[in-house]
Amino acid sequence: MIGAYHQLFEIERSFRMSKSDLQARPIYHRKRDSIEAHLTIVFAALAVSRWIENQTGWSIRTFVRTARRYRTIQIQAGSHIITAADPLPDDLREALDRIHGRSGAH
Numbered sequence: 001m002i003g004a005y006h007q008l009f010e011i012e013r014s015f016r017m018s019k020s021d022l023q024a025r026p027i028y029h030r031k032r033d034s035i036e037a038h039l040t041i042v043f044a045a046l047a048v049s050r051w052i053e054n055q056t057g058w059s060i061r062t063f064v065r066t067a068r069r070y071r072t073i074q075i076q077a078g079s080h081i082i083t084a085a086d087p088l089p090d091d092l093r094e095a096l097d098r099i100h101g102r103s104g105a106h
Contacts, residue, residue, distance in 0.1 A: 056095040066092050 049060040056063060070092065072085040088096070 052099060055098045057098075058095055063095065066095075 052058075052063055053060055058066075066089075070086050070088055072083060075082045075084070
């Protein structure tokens with residue numbers, strides 16, 4: 001019984017997370033193909049976010065809020081490409097290493 005409630009809690013948490021943390025918006029579809037496509041995208045995002053949580057040990061909210069602050073930009077100047085990026089903090093670099101299956105040592 002407790003296990004069933006825990007699974008229900010996890011499912012409910014996933015839907016709350018998918019609407020807020022993934023910034024999913026209500027979309028009103030009328031055609032079956034559109035509805036199925038929308039649900040496929042939402043469930044794919046949910047699966048990826050759960051995988052990120054399992055790999056990093058971070059909540060998806062923490063991961064998204066932390067990672068979104070860091071960007072890389074490439075600028076082409078003639079035949080040269082210049083890359084500019086903010087240095088990543090150690091905790092984010094370690095989380096990304098876990099996602100990529102690396103040990104975290106640099």
